[in-house]
Amino acid sequence: MADAPTSRSGERPPEREDKRTLFRKLVEFIHPGPDSTDELIETLAEAEEKELIDADSRVMLEGVLRLADMTAGDAMVAAPRMDLLDINAPYDELLHQVIDTAHSRFPVYDGERENVIGTLMAKDLLKLQRAPELNLRALLRPAVFVPESKGLNDLLRAFRINRNHLAIVVDEFGRTAGLITIEDVLEEIVGEIEDEFDDEEDKGDIFALADKTWRVAGDTPIERVNEAFEVDLEANLDSDLDVEFDTIGGLISHEMGHVPKRGEHHRIGGLDFVVLHAKGGAVRWFKVSPMRRNDAAD
Known part of the structure; x- marks a missing residue:
């Protein structure tokens, strides 16, 4: 009685059965998959339009793809x-x-x-x-x-x-x-990760620091700053444009003519504002201290 056939080293393994249907093979032949990162990103956008993935998922997947081309x-x-x-x-x-x-x-x-x-x-x-x-x-x-x-x-x-x-x-x-x-x-x-400076509970508020200065959120309403420091801050507009600002960050950015970076100072209303943290094109936190009399008189 002949022995059962056994596989020998070097033999090609049996090919896996292709279980795709004829229709699926035809679709893939007519519409081949993306062959570049840009085409893959376009495919993700189409998947979002067809509601196969949501917007957040698409943004994350695109971020992963773009990460491969970025350096430190x-x-x-x-x-x-x-x-x-x-x-x-x-x-x-x-x-x-x-x-x-x-x-x-x-x-x-x-x-x-x-x-x-x-x-x-x-x-x-x-x-x-x-x-x-x-x-x-x-x-x-x-x-x-x-x-x-x-x-x-x-x-x-x-x-x-x-x-x-x-x-x-x-x-x-x-x-x-x-x-x-x-x-x-x-x-x-x-995308942007909220950190200890970005606590939702801290938004739009003022906190006293140990060195007798204050930490003020950039999205704090101007009225809240005026009340806390007993000042009257408002934009000094040199044009006829009707510009209004709701937050202290917006006011100071307008006064300086640009979104200030970390470490920049601005004095207004008898207060010295120092940018502690700027992120995403906006000031997140200021360090605020009253100006000395000599400085205020300058």
Whole structure:
């Protein structure tokens, strides 16, 4: 009796049965699938029009597709706008900077801003308050450096694996070009991510800070600011245009002639406004302090 046939090494495996119907094969022959990213994005738009996916899903899928063509240099925060901590600064100064900027991670430099020696978690800074004998350098975590040409796909994968969510971006000459966080990468996919500055409960309000200044949301109604600081703010219009502003952010942007960036100052109505956080083409938070008499008289 002959043995049952057995497969030998090197034999081609049996081909999988093509279960597509003749109609399906014909459709795919007449309408082949997309063969480029642009065509795939057009296909996603058509899928939304046919209500196969919703708008949010389409935006996210497009973000994933575009991410493959983007680099760290495309999404980074440029070096002049980086918030860094000076390793030699007094503790109180460091603490105030952490509170004012409200980031969870900071690059730390020694001497010159170009000389980044590590990163500091904001929560680790609190350890010095309970144990002043600790050396701040001992709390630093290694800084991660990536080239501007680093692909965002690869960077996102590295962030996930290494659990280090901040990297310093360097140019082709090894100089600091900016920094990038995992949030910056994810926002290229899902759009703007609300952070601790964007708490829905905090919108349109004013909060007292420990240094006797105030944190004021950019979408706070002007009437609310006038009431809280006992001032009378209104736009100084040089034209005959009938322009009205409902929020303090809109008023100050008009007064300055542009949407101010982080760190810019503007004085109005006896108050000094400093931009703490700007995002999405609008000011999210100001730091506000009353002007000194000498300054107000200028």
